[in-house]
Amino acid sequence: MQPIIQIENLSKVYANGFTALKSINLDIREGEIIALLGPNGAGKTTLISIVCGIVKASSGSVRIGGYDNVKQYRAARSLIGLVPQELATDSFESVNSTFKLSRGLFGKAPDQAWLDQVLKDLSLFDKKHEWIIRLSGGMKRRVMIGKALAHQPRILFLDEPTAGVDVELRQDMWQLVRRLREDGVTIILTTHYLEEAEEMADRIGVINKGELMLVEDKQVLMRKLGEKRLFLHLTQTLAKIPEALAAFQLDLSEDGLTLIYRYDKQGEHSDITQLLGAIEAAGLRWRDLDTEQHSLEEIFVNLVRK
Amino acid sequence: MINIHGVNALYKFEMARTFRTLAQSIVSPVLSTSLYFVVFGSAIGSRMSEVDGVPYGAFLVPGLIMLSILTESIANASFGIYFPRFIGTIYEVLSAPMSPLEIVIGYVGAATSKSLLIGVIILATASLFVPLEIRHPWVMLLFLTLTSLSFSLFGFIIGIWADSFEKLQVIPLLIITPLTFLGGSFYSISMLPPLWQTLTLFNPVVYLVSGFRWSFYEIADVNVGVSLAMTLLFLLICCVILYWVFKTGYRLKK
Ligand SMILES: Nc1ncnc2c1ncn2[C@@H]1O[C@H](COP(=O)(O)OP(=O)(O)OP(=O)(O)O)[C@@H](O)[C@H]1O
Numbered sequence: 085m086q087p088i089i090q091i092e093n094l095s096k097v098y099a100n101g102f103t104a105l106k107s108i109n110l111d112i113r114e115g116e117i118i119a120l121l122g123p124n125g126a127g128k129t130t131l132i133s134i135v136c137g138i139v140k141a142s143s144g145s146v147r148i149g150g151y152d153n154v155k156q157y158r159a160a161r162s163l164i165g166l167v168p169q170e171l172a173t174d175s176f177e178s179v180n181s182t183f184k185l186s187r188g189l190f191g192k193a194p195d196q197a198w199l200d201q202v203l204k205d206l207s208l209f210d211k212k213h214e215w216i217i218r219l220s221g222g223m224k225r226r227v228m229i230g231k232a233l234a235h236q237p238r239i240l241f242l243d244e245p246t247a248g249v250d251v252e253l254r255q256d257m258w259q260l261v262r263r264l265r266e267d268g269v270t271i272i273l274t275t276h277y278l279e280e281a282e283e284m285a286d287r288i289g290v291i292n293k294g295e296l297m298l299v300e301d302k303q304v305l306m307r308k309l310g311e312k313r314l315f316l317h318l319t320q321t322l323a324k325i326p327e328a329l330a331a332f333q334l335d336l337s338e339d340g341l342t343l344i345y346r347y348d349k350q351g352e353h354s355d356i357t358q359l360l361g362a363i364e365a366a367g368l369r370w371r372d373l374d375t376e377q378h379s380l381e382e383i384f385v386n387l388v389r390k
Numbered sequence: 391m392i393n394i395h396g397v398n399a400l401y402k403f404e405m406a407r408t409f410r411t412l413a414q415s416i417v418s419p420v421l422s423t424s425l426y427f428v429v430f431g432s433a434i435g436s437r438m439s440e441v442d443g444v445p446y447g448a449f450l451v452p453g454l455i456m457l458s459i460l461t462e463s464i465a466n467a468s469f470g471i472y473f474p475r476f477i478g479t480i481y482e483v484l485s486a487p488m489s490p491l492e493i494v495i496g497y498v499g500a501a502t503s504k505s506l507l508i509g510v511i512i513l514a515t516a517s518l519f520v521p522l523e524i525r526h527p528w529v530m531l532l533f534l535t536l537t538s539l540s541f542s543l544f545g546f547i548i549g550i551w552a553d554s555f556e557k558l559q560v561i562p563l564l565i566i567t568p569l570t571f572l573g574g575s576f577y578s579i580s581m582l583p584p585l586w587q588t589l590t591l592f593n594p595v596v597y598l599v600s601g602f603r604w605s606f607y608e609i610a611d612v613n614v615g616v617s618l619a620m621t622l623l624f625l626l627i628c629c630v631i632l633y634w635v636f637k638t639g640y641r642l643k644k
């Protein structure tokens with residue numbers, strides 16, 4: 085099947101001479117959710133902006149649904165919806181009137197029934213006629229998503245949809261993304277949270293300093309990168325790790341109160357049950373435990389070092 | 391193929407903004423025009439009975455309308471595009487399947503409509519002060535439309551060029567206001583010393599005001615055909631600049 089988005093040798097040098105993207109090649113499959121991960125300034129927003137036609141590429145090409153996004157911009161752009169990273173909304177317009185504008189701009193005939201549906205899906209229906217300036221930040225973000233959905237795009241770009249969003253909205257958002265995907269919408273999202281990518285995406289791309297470091301199926305990537313750590317908080321200080329536990333390659337915290345166990349997320353090498361058994365057998369008592377996943381930054385360090 | 395829904399939606403959205411602020415968009419030109427009438431028409435006009443055979447109060451009307459149209463067209467069109475750039479909502483228009491021409495029709499069409507509306511309202515206001523006579527209504531409408539359109543385009547260009555609110559104000563303030571005041575709105579060019587008469591011919595506003603006034607009273611500083619040609623030339627220049635702006639993505643796309 086032809087990829088719905090084909091990015092070839094895409095580079096971007098900004099007017100000030102800064103190279104934000106270096107020859108990116110990426111195919112996006114129809115119907116998938118792909119997450120782009122990368123630290124601040126990696127070039128995620130630049131990439132999305134070029135695909136959506138807001139920023140001009142310096143070289144390379146983008147095809148959307150087979151259409152060149154510059155030469156056949158009409159056909160190409162009518163397929164996409166964009167939710168940018170920055171909150172940008174009109175202030176003295178009602179939610180519904182901005183939805184109507186969005187729908188029209190993308191060439192769709194007015195359809196209030198659909199807009200009402202979007203309003204309901206985003207829990208904005210009771211704010212339909214409210215001025216946007218009177219909405220909370222989270223609601224404004226919903227408005228931005230609603231604007232992108234108003235014209236029923238086949239491809240949706242979500243640039244850090246969950247930055248600065250509360251837990252509830254985040255969950256709503258994830259649910260919405262899943263529902264859209266069931267309808268066959270292709271979704272490209274950027275995030276700093278591995279957890280989010282893990283939860284949502286089929287594939288994960290990692291961008292760093294303008295380069296696409298890797299694109300991989302989530303399962304594969306999580307296995308490669310998804311090391312987790314288990315912290316066991318002991319009731320007594322430990323001077324050194326008992327011999328009996330050597331097989332687990334534990335680390336001991338400096339204060340001697342916490343044992344750290346590194347294991348693989350995917351479970352193949354995780355022997356937590358055995359570990360806990362062995363600890364008990366060694367006569368150690370623990371009062372609490374918690375786990376921690378590698379932050380993206382750490383993963384990057386790992387990735388870049390290799 | 392034209393994105394008719396897009397143009398329509400953008401135009402309506404912009405017009406809604408106009409109507410939401412209708413009171414202030416209309417009260418201020420009506421008020422300032424009335425003030426001009428009181429000050430120039432009554433106070434000064436009483437000592438200056440006629441210009442080229444037309445009572446001074448009536449002579450003023452076309453110039454005053456042009457004055458408001460110019461200012462309002464530039465202000466509305468420049469703000470209309472600058473503001474979305476400023477707050478960032480422009481991303482949506484730029485990512486939409488809209489051709490440059492369609493974007494311009496939406497924004498500039500709305501600004502032009504508003505100017506026309508204001509022109510008509512001022513005309514109605516003026517008719518309360520002085521008896522009006524319009525000998526060539528169609529020519530009047532033509533000048534009104536062409537002027538609203540070209541200066542809305544001009545304003546649109548300013549709104550794209552400006553990268554601060556100061557810059558948005560500076561051209562109207564430093565260039566347009568002097569040109570309109572020196573453009574023969576309040577006097578006939580023939581009343582000026584010869585050197586100034588010549589210099590004045592470099593002022594595009596002169597042609598607009600003169601042609602527009604001709605449509606009322608058949609009196610003109612320059613031939614009405616020349617006025618029309620100059621107006622069209624100005625329109626053309628604005629179109630060419632805008633074509634270049636969109637072609638290069640100047641200030642719209644990084
Ligand atoms: N208009 C611009 N002119 C010059 N440089 C720019 C411009 N916009 C972005 N950049 C630079 O390009 C790089 C990539 O920026 P971009 O916004 O794409 O990063 P990002 O991956 O989205 O980061 P974040 O996670 O912080 O959103 C950054 O170093 C940024 O400073």
Ligand SMILES: [Mg+2]
Binds near residue numbers: 130169
């Ligand atoms: Mg970004």
